[in-house]
């Protein structure tokens with residue numbers, strides 16, 4: 727399905743990333759030009775070690791050590807101070823990892839509340855949003871359980887709920903179904919499609935061709951170069 731967005735949410739121009747290596751530089755990303763539209767669902771594919779996670783970490787504002795231009799909603803990221811970047815990430819980005827990354831000593835409900843603790847929301851509003859998420863994701867019965875008491879699929883559901891509870895503009899997901907059985911993976915992909923249909927921009931890294939095709943478009947990385955762009 728092709729996609730035309732009225733507005734660019736993420737814009738990269740000549741983005742490059744290198745790290746010191748054996749007295750020289752090792753290039754992880756080379757001259758990446760990319761526009762991601764508001765409401766788009768983009769898949770990033772490519773072989774192991776091609777730079778997918780490196781790119782996602784830059785897009786997610788975790789990594790600011792790059793050259794070139796990155797604009798997030800029209801704001802140049804390179805010029806920002808670390809606190810500004812963190813605030814932008816907290817306000818606009820939800821991140822989903824392959825290995826869930828839930829806090830093991832917090833219950834499901836407490837994990838969901840973590841992103842809201844950064845907001846100035848009344849306690850009643852926080853509780854209401856957690857209750858909504860538990861309901862929407864069908865995990866009300868799990869709210870008092872700890873992550874270790876859940877299946878992988880259930881943990882990833884909680885991780886996606888945690889990523890969207892702050893109502894982010896964009897979800898970044900790094901191999902979100904990599905650790906799941908196929909039916910659980912499909913459920914997570916259905917959820918991304920549903921959230922995308924509601925207007926959330928989704929960017930996923932995936933090795934799975936079927937999952938990649940759930941996006942509007944795929945970009946492919948090889949040794950840090952963006953070699954192909956195509957409709958999914």
Ligand SMILES: Nc1ncnc2c1ncn2[C@@H]1O[C@H](COP(=O)(O)OP(=O)(O)OP(=O)(O)O)[C@@H](O)[C@H]1O
Nearest residue numbers: 745752754772773774775776777778779780781947
């Ligand atoms: N800080 C670093 N120092 C040195 N090399 C690094 C660093 N970070 C990443 N790399 C290397 O950069 C390359 C790209 O890594 P990256 O994790 O982005 O790949 P990937 O495409 O996500 O791979 P995979 O599909 O296996 O997760 C790899 O060869 C990795 O070893």
